[in-house]
Amino acid sequence: MPELPEVETMARELAPRVVGRTITAFHTDWPRAIRHPDPGDFAAGVAGREVLDVARRAKWLVLSLTDDAAMIIQVKMTGQLFVVSPETGGDRHVHHVFALSDGMELRIRDTRKFGRLGLYRRNEAGRVLGADEAVELFAGHGPEPLDPSFTLAAFRKRLRARRGRLKPLLLDQSFVAGIGNIYADEALWLARLHPLRRADSLTPAAERRLYRAIRSVLIEAIERRGSSIDDYTSLDGDGQMQHHLRVYGRIGRPCHRCRRPIRRIVLGARGTHFCSWCQRLPASQRGLATATLLRSPRTGARRD
Ligand SMILES: [Zn+2]
Numbered sequence: 001m002p003e004l005p006e007v008e009t010m011a012r013e014l015a016p017r018v019v020g021r022t023i024t025a026f027h028t029d030w031p032r033a034i035r036h037p038d039p040g041d042f043a044a045g046v047a048g049r050e051v052l053d054v055a056r057r058a059k060w061l062v063l064s065l066t067d068d069a070a071m072i073i074q075v076k077m078t079g080q081l082f083v084v085s086p087e088t089g090g091d092r093h094v095h096h097v098f099a100l101s102d103g104m105e106l107r108i109r110d111t112r113k114f115g116r117l118g119l120y121r122r123n124e125a126g127r128v129l130g131a132d133e134a135v136e137l138f139a140g141h142g143p144e145p146l147d148p149s150f151t152l153a154a155f156r157k158r159l160r161a162r163r164g165r166l167k168p169l170l171l172d173q174s175f176v177a178g179i180g181n182i183y184a185d186e187a188l189w190l191a192r193l194h195p196l197r198r199a200d201s202l203t204p205a206a207e208r209r210l211y212r213a214i215r216s217v218l219i220e221a222i223e224r225r226g227s228s229i230d231d232y233t234s235l236d237g238d239g240q241m242q243h244h245l246r247v248y249g250r251i252g253r254p255c256h257r258c259r260r261p262i263r264r265i266v267l268g269a270r271g272t273h274f275c276s277w278c279q280r281l282p283a284s285q286r287g288l289a290t291a292t293l294l295r296s297p298r299t300g301a302r303r304d
Contacts, residue, residue: 004178005221058177079115167195
């Protein structure tokens with residue numbers, strides 16, 4: 001599933017193709033994907049509006065349109081974007097088509113149809129408002145990990161306020177936005193921290209390692225245009241980060257630091273990849289529940 005680096009790549013590659021163009025028409029054969037407003041109003045609302053900017057918030061694409069409108073696209077598991085001429089052949093998985101004033105089409109292809117679209121309004125401060133306009137659309141999301149305001153001090157403060165274990169915490173979008181299963185595992189390996197380590201048990205040095213690891217993993221993944229695992233591809237083609245992952249999807253293969261095999265356990269229904277030698281769990285945190293989790297198979301066919 002696309003995470004921060006993948007959606008960021010899509011935003012950067014979509015922008016030069018749509019900014020400055022006006023959406024002239026919208027067609028969908030899967031109106032259930034439209035979260036807000038109702039599909040007829042969505043189509044009428046986007047038509048005639050110019051795309052001013054393409055940005056990302058968490059794992060969402062945010063297209064700024066004229067008249068303080070903001071269109072959001074959530075690609076979810078299998079959403080793919082293409083900007084092509086109308087003559088370009090499509091297939092039955094293309095569910096949403098935006099006609100653009102330069103004669104091209106923005107198409108959203110989505111084999112599993114989990115993706116979502118919405119059209120919202122911005123307030124005077126430029127914040128995207130939710131459906132009822134009483135709260136901001138992204139009010140429930142934590143800070144952007146690559147934003148300059150996300151400092152080590154800010155990260156420490158958030159971390160020390162939490163009691164959970166590190167892996168589920170990194171996946172919690174209200175803690176920090178945009179991290180998913182791949183980059184949580186990668187950041188924890190880089191920081192040499194066990195996925196089951198309690199968030200409030202880190203030394204200041206370990207907190208700093210985790211902070212730096214999160215940012216460096218995400219920056220590297222953006223530079224490599226994301227991980228093309230499963231269905232993710234961007235407008236300029238597949239990313240390359242999948243060839244540079246240290247633990248994710250490397251079950252049984254040697255750790256890049258110590259050469260011991262990478263392990264996989266299942267945590268909250270998500271596969272978790274780590275090196276049990278480099279990422280030690282303190283003895284005081286190895287309770288009964290932890291021991292059960294850690295006994296799960298060392299290898300498995302599932303990748304996620
Ligand atoms: Zn290792």
